[in-house]
Amino acid sequence: MSTLFESRPVWAERPSLPARAAKNTVLAVVTVVILLPIYVVVLTSLSPASAVNAAGGLVVVPGGISFRAYADLFSGGVVTRAVLVSLGVTAVGTLVSLTATILAAYGLSRPGSLLHRPLLFAVLLTFLFAPGMIPLYLLVSDLGLIDSYASLILPTAVNAFNLVVMRAFFMNLPGEIADSARIDGAGEWTILTRLVLPMSKGVTAVVGLFYAVGYWNAFFNAILYINDNAKWPLQLILRQYVQQGQQISSNSLIGNAVQGTASAPNLAVQMAIVVVALVPVTIIYPLVQKHFTKGVIIGAVKG
């Protein structure tokens, strides 16, 4: 593959100077377009009132550092609560999703086993149509799940695509090891936990990341199912106080710890909420990135 070459292959001509300049310019522009908004948001969230006022809004040139906005956010008000809700839903949801997905992917990884075809068909059929927003809402409502955290987890707990990717990966594992374990008397549960899972760390990390990001970013199911704003996840707070620009500087919203003292500028607080929504994703994702091609592409494309 071309990506193996650290240097230019001997047969390739060196590109002309304008060509190289054009290529590097495009790459630089792409990088700046992606990183600049993030840089501005992070910098503004860390800026003291003087810098925000001097800039007349978003801060592009650093003018001092202040963690005041974050202190305000994490002093026990709505944002603190929303972060805890989002973290909790993400952690529990990812665990539920991964467990159900791994089990089913393994259970369906052996063609010819009992009910293999109809069950697999039932999973694949979900690719073809979505149930529709209204009937799903009525079902969640009839099950009494409105305003429960379960409503943010169960309806999206199993993603057929992730299940199929995982199954394809399991089916590509060498079968001989499992066969010999079986001859030695190992049951399916032992084979799954002791043999298959240790060989599947990459794909588990990738599928887990997909689920976790899905839960962390989930927005619309909370709009539908959560009326009680004490149970709002972070994305709804982000929408209300940043995208829709509702004032957050009132003390009841931020918590009592900082009452009476000069608070951080509203814009810095808003940008700090953006950063809080952004940080977990940007921390976890590079750790998993190296598995994207190894785990998923190989599982899906060559599977």
Add this chain to the structure above:
Amino acid sequence: MTERATAVAPAPDRPSPPARRRGTGRPGRGASLRARWRRDRSLLLMTVPAIGLLAVFHYVPTLGNVIAFQQYNPWDGVVGSPWVGLYQFERLFTDPRFWNAVGNTLVIASVQLVFFFPVPIALAILLDSVLSRRMRLVLQSIVYMPHFFSWVLVVTLFQQILGGAGLISQSLRGAGYAPLDMMTNPDAFLMVVTSQMVWKDAGWGTIIFLAALAAIDQNLYESAAVDGAGRWRRMWHITLPGLRPVIVLLLILKLGDILNVGFEQFYLQRDAFGSGVSEVLDTYVYHQTLVTGNFSAGAAAGLIKGVVGLVLILIANKMAHLMGEHGVYRRS
């Protein structure tokens, strides 16, 4: 509304070659039901949680679409609500807002096809040409990243840059010009939402093309170069033909998915741009129902979208099979 359109979506289910099938020493399909039950019961048990969740949260609500043929009210439930035949559909087809939503959905899908679809291909070829492995990894981490941001976050970031109080307006004001608010101007809507899509997902979209590029036989390039083919001729005669199967497949899948232009992105910006340009089928369903309380009308609109979408996917797969590709499912 499930997120199923990830870049690696095609070919999710390719059975492994028979030689690799596991359990070769065990009783096969011919064994008695009892023996198979005894052998496979733990495998069956393992599928229960996922199948149960799909049954409850996918299949049951799918059946719940029958309320599209009722005048549903929550007190009487599905069983007690009166049946009204095709009344909801008749009303729907005479509602100009429904046709507005259909029109917007098709316009947005076409714009996506023309202005979004080619970007990941070009970006992948560009990234693939970066020689330094380290540099390429860094660039890949950067361009993949926005895919993992929520739509609320992406829309918020765009607002901070392009909005009336955003960075561009701020600079214009500082330089003595009038501020420019692109985030509420209906004329800028298509441009803004397309840029958001490109910003968020074009990088992620390169994954599948980078994999296809890596699979092209390097000897082809070398022979072509030895035979005197220049850079552009090699791209035209080797690189693009190498990508063709993936491009065709994704294009067909996109056509089958044309009614799913995305939901949250439009929901979030509906107030700012107005429903005239930004109402799509999904937001129409939401606003018709959960705002007006008419569940049956919303279910009818959702059902139409679902049925048309299903037909489109089946047609798209038929086309994929005819062109020798695998599509999202196999006929085997």
